Amino acid sequence: MLKVEHLTKVYPGGTVALKDLSFEVSDGEFLVIIGLSGSGKSTLLRCINRLIDPTEGKVILDGIDVTASKGAELRHIRRKIGMIFQHFNLVKRSSVLTNVLNGRLGYLNPWTSTLGFFPADEKKRAMDALKRLSIDDKVDSRADALSGGQQQRVGIARTLMQEPTLILADEPVASLDPVLAHSIMQYLEQLNKEDKVTVICSLHYLDLIQRYATRVIGLKDGVKVFEGSPAEINREKFKEIYGEEAQDVRATALE
Amino acid sequence: MTDKKIFPKSLSVLLSIILPGLGQVFQRKYRSGISFFIAFATAFAVTLWYGKPIWFIIPAVIWIWNIWDIVSFPKGKGLVIPLLLWLLMAYGIGGQVTEFNLQALFSNFSRSRDMVSQLFKFDFVQPKAERIEGYTDIQSPCSDFPPAADHEENGVRVYVVQTCANVGDVITVIGEGFWPNQLTTFYWQNPIGGKAMATEATSDANGKVTLEWKVLSIVHTTAPDPTIPQIHRIKVSQSRPIGGMELSAVGGYIVQGIYETLALALLSTIIGAIFAIPFGFLAARNLMTANPVSTVIYMIVRTVLNIVRSIEALIMAIIFVIIVGLGPFPGMIALTVHTVAALGKLYSEVIEGIDPGPIEAIKATGANWLQVARYAVIPQIVPAFTSLTIYRWDINVRSSTIIGFVGGGGIGFFLWQWIVLQDFRAVGSAFVAIAVVVVILDFFSAKIRERLV
Known part of the structure; x- marks a missing residue:
């Protein structure tokens, strides 16, 4: 159960990214956030795991106030929240295995892991995660030798290592072609359905929204302008959220 | 209008x-x-x-x-x-x-030809030779009771019939126990060890060599008072090749100088690189401009690095030679200081250029500061740091050659002395040695850096 209460984020330059945003996410939901670039989607996701500190408001995860926590407590909250990024954010020069093991750092002894030692059972866990995403044949490749879809699967495997209860996916398929987009979304759906992981995902494509979301929130200039089921999203709503000029977005999104 | x-x-x-x-x-x-x-x-x-x-x-x-x-x-x-x-x-x-005068390039050609041709007569190695040597001390000018000029050692006897020598005398120098029928070198050493006269004669079939030698006034040029008797020395030696080659004296100095230069460059690069790492972080805009205090530190470090970097290592070497004296050490300090400034700047640019994505991703897994540095930052900067450091070693080898000119040790120091002494064979040899070392180093550093990037 995630509660977001009156969340506001003002960047040092004076840009208001989020304005008094409140919503709740029940366990097991697949919540999709839509909105133009710059509407505050990324900021919202990063406020939930405190990669960005909100200016005002609270984020409460399973009864714990994330916004008030710091230090070790914050790191313990973070390790239960997986995150998937548009540009995968893998360490390009490291191997696929190291990248996946990195997902486990929050659980490991900071000293031995800093020296580069990972216990054998963690390596096995990493192999299992890679197998689950059917990319275990690339385990020794360098991350930047992989294609976009493969890199995103490694990103998901890294998240799996955290044994998350919540996954934040920041436009996970925006850099991928439509076929790959569906395959990545299916992995997320699998986690959501089989592992009962709550997913909060930002997306742009209407077909993906209607196929995967259980609930949708629309953001415009940091303000919540829509909240409802994916069935309620139609041309009119889309135009409202994405603005009158967003003809291209609408065209691709509705096809 | x-x-x-x-x-x-x-x-x-x-x-x-x-x-x-x-x-x-x-x-x-x-x-x-x-x-x-x-x-x-x-x-x-x-x-x-x-x-x-x-x-x-x-x-x-x-x-x-x-x-x-x-x-x-x-x-x-x-x-x-x-x-x-x-x-x-x-x-x-x-x-x-600028006294622009193209003609000067040609008009003095004949004068320079001898020197230039010397440059190409390299002096690295010489035929291996064995030597047979003897000497005798001799008084000059003669006192009333001069000591005998006769010395025998290892079966080689050298003596002067006249016992002592005045300027203008013709003395008879006899050596015994030398190789037969062999060119023999005679060498007059004045009391302070300088060469006064030299000539050659051939030994006879019994290994005895006899020389009639006129004593010139030049033997007394270093004497405070040429009328006071002093002990001089006549050295007699033979040398013959025994096959094979060995490093000549100059070749030995070149090897020593090149080794010194490489070591000096390597040491100053490593020490410089170690010190440059913290400066690199302090001079990285993306890390330091978050709050006013660190911004001030950032600006100070940047400015200092820029100023130090703009001072030529050669100038620093002159200053350090004055402080600590001649030798490789002042050259090393100068290069180290310059390396810190240059690498510090380059490192900071690498740090500024790293991808923030992986840092964000690893922070999000609940990793602590140390783990983020180890797994998100270090993999991104180490290859670039290594590549820059190797490149810097390359540069340091070249500049330590020049630093030798001001007394900073290494091959440059020898080179400078040979230029002053007009020993152009040695100068030419040193040029070739430096060029070969730089080319080899260039090649390998390029190969290594290719692999890293």
């Missing part, structure tokens, strides 16, 4: 005679006017400073042209000629100031 009626052409001409360009300005041709004024003023000032009256022709022509411009170039197109004249003057005076 109405403006030109207010300032008729004749008045403009008059104004331009008084001050070049003024007439043009009153004709509203500001750019042309200012250009004429600047061309005239700079040409005049340069000629005045240079002091050769002949060049006053140029400002004079510009001045006349400026009047001509008003009279018959109403659209101000006549500026090209004064500009060309100005350039002509700049080149002309420039050429005279």
Whole structure:
């Protein structure tokens, strides 16, 4: 159960990214956030795991106030929240295995892991995660030798290592072609359905929204302008959220 | 058009005679006017400073042209000629100031030919040889009771029949126990160890060599009082090749110098790189501009690095030679300081260029600060740091050669001495050795860096 209460984020330059945003996410939901670039989607996701500190408001995860926590407590909250990024954010020069093991750092002894030692059972866990995403044949490749879809699967495997209860996916398929987009979304759906992981995902494509979301929130200039089921999203709503000029977005999104 | 009626052409001409360009300005041709004024003023000032009256022709022509411009170039197109004249003057005076004289490249060719040809007679190795040596001490000038000039060692006896030597005497030097029928070198060493005279003779079939040697006044040039008897030494030696080659004396110095240079460069690169790492982080904009205190530190570190970097390592070497004395050490300090500044700047640029994505991702897994640094930052910067450091070693080898010139040790120090002593064979050999080492190093550092990137 995630509660977001009156969340506001003002960047040092004076840009208001989020304005008094409140919503709740029940366990097991697949919540999709839509909105133009710059509407505050990324900021919202990063406020939930405190990669960005909100200016005002609270984020409460399973009864714990994330916004008030710091230090070790914050790191313990973070390790239960997986995150998937548009540009995968893998360490390009490291191997696929190291990248996946990195997902486990929050659980490991900071000293031995800093020296580069990972216990054998963690390596096995990493192999299992890679197998689950059917990319275990690339385990020794360098991350930047992989294609976009493969890199995103490694990103998901890294998240799996955290044994998350919540996954934040920041436009996970925006850099991928439509076929790959569906395959990545299916992995997320699998986690959501089989592992009962709550997913909060930002997306742009209407077909993906209607196929995967259980609930949708629309953001415009940091303000919540829509909240409802994916069935309620139609041309009119889309135009409202994405603005009158967003003809291209609408065209691709509705096809 | 109405403006030109207010300032008729004749008045403009008059104004331009008084001050070049003024007439043009009153004709509203500001750019042309200012250009004429600047061309005239700079040409005049340069000629005045240079002091050769002949060049006053140029400002004079510009001045006349400026009047001509008003009279018959109403659209101000006549500026090209004064500009060309100005350039002509700049080149002309420039050429005279630098004593530009292409002829000198050829006229002194015959004089330089001997030196240049020496440069190509490399002196690395010499045929291996065995030597047989003997000596005797001899008094010069003679006292009343001179000691006997006779010395025997290892079966080699050298003696002088006349016992002692006055300037102008012809003495008979006899050596026994040498190889037969062999060229033998005689060497007169004055009391302070310098070479005074040298000559050669051939030994007979029994290994005995006899030399009639006239004693010249040169043997007493280092004596405080040439009338006081002093002990000199006559050295007699033979040498013959025994097959094979060995490093010559110069070759030995070159090997030592190159080794010193490489070690000096390596040490200053490593120490410099270690010190450069913290400076690199402190001078990285993306890490340091988060709060005012660190911003101030960032600006100070950046400024200091830039200032230190702009001081040539050679200049620093001169300063450190004065502080700690001659030798490789001051050169090493100078190179280290310069390396810290140069690498610090380059490292900071690498840090500024890292991808923030992985840092974000690893932070999000609940990793602590140390783990984020280890797994998100270090993999991104280590290859670039290594590559830059190897490249810096490359640079340091080359600059430590030059630093040797001011007494900073290494091959450069030897090279400088050989240039002063006009030992051009050694100079040529050193050039070749440096070139070979730099080329080899260049090749391997490029190979390694290729793999890292």
